[in-house]
Amino acid sequence: MAIRFEKVNFSYGAGTTLAQSILHDVTLEMPTGQVTAIVGQTGSGKSTLIQHINGLLKPTSGRVTIDNFELTHHTKEKELVKLRKSVGIAFQFPENQLFANTVLEDVMYAPVNFGATKSEAKLAAEHALTRTGVVRELWGKSPFELSGGQMRRVAMAGTLSSDPSVVVMDEPAAGLDPKGQGELLQLVLELKKLGKTIVIISHQMDHVIAVADHVVVMHEGRVVAQESPQILFNRDITWFKTMKLDLPKAGQLAEKLRDEGITLSRRPLTLNELADLINTEVSHE
Numbered sequence: 001m002a003i004r005f006e007k008v009n010f011s012y013g014a015g016t017t018l019a020q021s022i023l024h025d026v027t028l029e030m031p032t033g034q035v036t037a038i039v040g041q042t043g044s045g046k047s048t049l050i051q052h053i054n055g056l057l058k059p060t061s062g063r064v065t066i067d068n069f070e071l072t073h074h075t076k077e078k079e080l081v082k083l084r085k086s087v088g089i090a091f092q093f094p095e096n097q098l099f100a101n102t103v104l105e106d107v108m109y110a111p112v113n114f115g116a117t118k119s120e121a122k123l124a125a126e127h128a129l130t131r132t133g134v135v136r137e138l139w140g141k142s143p144f145e146l147s148g149g150q151m152r153r154v155a156m157a158g159t160l161s162s163d164p165s166v167v168v169m170d171e172p173a174a175g176l177d178p179k180g181q182g183e184l185l186q187l188v189l190e191l192k193k194l195g196k197t198i199v200i201i202s203h204q205m206d207h208v209i210a211v212a213d214h215v216v217v218m219h220e221g222r223v224v225a226q227e228s229p230q231i232l233f234n235r236d237i238t239w240f241k242t243m244k245l246d247l248p249k250a251g252q253l254a255e256k257l258r259d260e261g262i263t264l265s266r267r268p269l270t271l272n273e274l275a276d277l278i279n280t281e282v283s284h285e
């Protein structure tokens, strides 16, 4: 599913005296079947932007097109059901996404909500939990008994269980240990192989280099770059400083890859390259 933003402006509290203008004239494209990373300093509007992809937020003006669905200020809530089935979002704070009595029930919620029978939903949930590395012993527990990293995996399973064609992840690696981060990046690449369109917000430039085909850079609510990582990471260092991006680390990584003869244009990275990049071990299964 191709995603296109055209001249999107967004204000929280639009039309009130407290209106806060956050997105300014955002025009961008997230290609079908590719991984788009959104980067930018804290408060640049990344989370606000991605909530437009499934209509949780609607543009104050402009429009978002997701395949043939058009989202504008005037789109009615009941029209959004179809869109929400196609677009799954894993939020920045998984604890806000979880609510059911058990892990399994939580992950079954989306498929049931979109019309699956209980047994179909259970199968889908079990599959998603396995895929995100949640061990069976945790399936009967309350999601609120889990560690931060486990909660994130369960929330991710809840996003995947309804098999959306677009998967949006807001800081999915936050709270995961290095091994968990490696597994998460592998999951992103697996989902891409399945043909999904993936949007990932990340502050970690090494992760961006490892998985992204396309990078959107946000600065103070505006898109200031949208290009391949190869082109982006060849920009002048002063540009990254202005955008307050963590370039030193990204720069070193790009340098290291070049030294080792791994060109950024070769996609996907092998598991060894990936492990090396994020300094951890990844499983070869």
Ligand SMILES: Nc1ncnc2c1ncn2[C@@H]1O[C@H](COP(=O)(O)OP(=O)(O)OP(=O)(O)O)[C@@H](O)[C@H]1O
Residues within 6 Å of the ligand: 012, 020, 022, 040, 041, 042, 043, 044, 045, 046, 047, 048, 049, 092
């Ligand atoms: N529900 C809300 N109501 C009012 N203002 C909000 C709301 N959510 C976010 N904001 C404001 O919008 C701006 C952009 O926030 P947003 O969370 O989209 O940025 P971000 O780039 O995702 O930041 P971070 O990297 O810290 O997650 C910030 O100034 C934030 O305070």
